Amino acid sequence: MSIQLNHTIVPARDPQASAAFLAEILDRPAPVIFGPFHGVELDNGVTLDFMRVDGDIAWQHYAFLVSEDDFDEIFGRIRERGLPYWADPGHHQPGKINHGDGGRGVYWSDPDGHNLEILTRPYGSGGSGG
Template structure:
């Protein structure tokens, strides 16, 4: 049996603003108005991120997207155009650099609620 991750809930202070921001950066669709209690971002044919509005403290969570180099370059340009600070290290300071030490390109940035986004072209978490 093949198991696929279908969706994750992403806590946010303003679910619609957070969903729209990520969807615009990734160049993917979002619901725009929300569906039920969630504001879905359709990351791919098989994964949806459901932004959920929280009044409780929002924990910092880490989300990583693996993309082709061409998509990486396009998304990074949108990050730059939006004036979002980015960095080459998961826990490092903002250095506006790309990490290339794992055989691909990696960049990190934070969402206003504190979530940490990562984008890479080659997974270092699993063997090829």
């Protein structure tokens, strides 16, 4: 049996702006419109489909595994935009990155408050630090 995540719906007040924000930060192609969705495709074929939601949005967490070079580029865009960032998912360590499992990781928020993360090593893959 082979099971793969294909897509997930990301609630957004302005799906076009939120999808464009993520695509620009991650240096992905422009979002693709499909019905009510603005999709950002990742290298493994998974698509984050931003969909308009009126009212309150419960934040979600989206983590992206990237190379060391990609981390530098993405983190550079985060800093160039003056976006707040944290070393931890609870946002208790502002202005820092983490070194979990011998890699690097950082968290920031999208326009709807979703907790975004880039990391260079999967959690539990070895190394030390935090």
